[in-house]
Amino acid sequence: MDISNLIAIDMHVHAEVSCRCAPDLFGKxxxxxxxxxxxxxxRPTIPETIARYREARVGLVMFTVDAESNLGRRRIPNEEIAEAALENQDMMRAFASIDPHKGKMGAREARRLIDEYKVAxxxxxxxxxxxxxxxxxxxPLYEVIAEAGLPAIFHSGHSGIGSGMRGGGGLKLKYSNPIHLDDVAADFPDMKIIIAHPSWPWQDEALSVCLHKPNVWIDLSGWSPKYFPKELIHQANTQLKHRMLFGSDFPLITPERWMSDFEAAGFRPEVHPLILKDNASALLGFA
Structure with missing residues (x-):
């Protein structure tokens, strides 16, 4: 990345519309x-999203979510996102998503994507x-990620996906309590773990894991900063100021809105550059 030309790095951007595959209307x-x-x-296409971020001079990490086993929906190809990142290396990186239910085949895919497509x-x-x-x-999937020294983002807390549907669409919130990541951080101390979102209703668990395990970060995506819990802001201003990351959750929240609300959310001026860019730059290996 051309870090000097970027005002921020958004660690949480969704690939919404493929230019290679027709939308899978199953589970619409x-x-x-x-x-x-x-x-x-x-829902923008991948090139539309990249163009928006380039114009704003904001770097981005983009990914899809592979939930083919649980939802029965085709994912957007990891390769499409990775190739877009390779074409825009000055301001973009790609994270891959592989359904853990794919077992050893998933681990093989992870290794191939790292070797051939340079996923980050x-x-x-x-x-x-x-x-x-x-x-x-x-x-087995984590072993590949840890061996490569790469980060992994895990959704945490409440899920807007399924909210309001009959039975929540069959999705279960219990899986996303961040305390389960404490085991992963202990068992894979060389894997960089990012807990995504303010983890309501388990915010204290996320902060505890991050304070206890030095290989854990928190990305602040999915909420406007004006709604952040006071304890999250306190830790971001003090003990965890080097392990908080800007993320928007685009297109669910725009980076412009997030950054505007961030200015008035109670973060100390000296931590602004850390959260907006410097921490992500260090995590991704650019500093």
Missing amino acids: EFDDAAEKYFKFQH GFKFHPTVQGFFPNDEMAY
């Missing part, structure tokens, strides 16, 4: 419910994928 009710919950409609990390969503992060089913 999840999309409809998410649009109602988050009050948004437009991995994304997991325990609620949507239907697994506890500390389930040893996922450990």
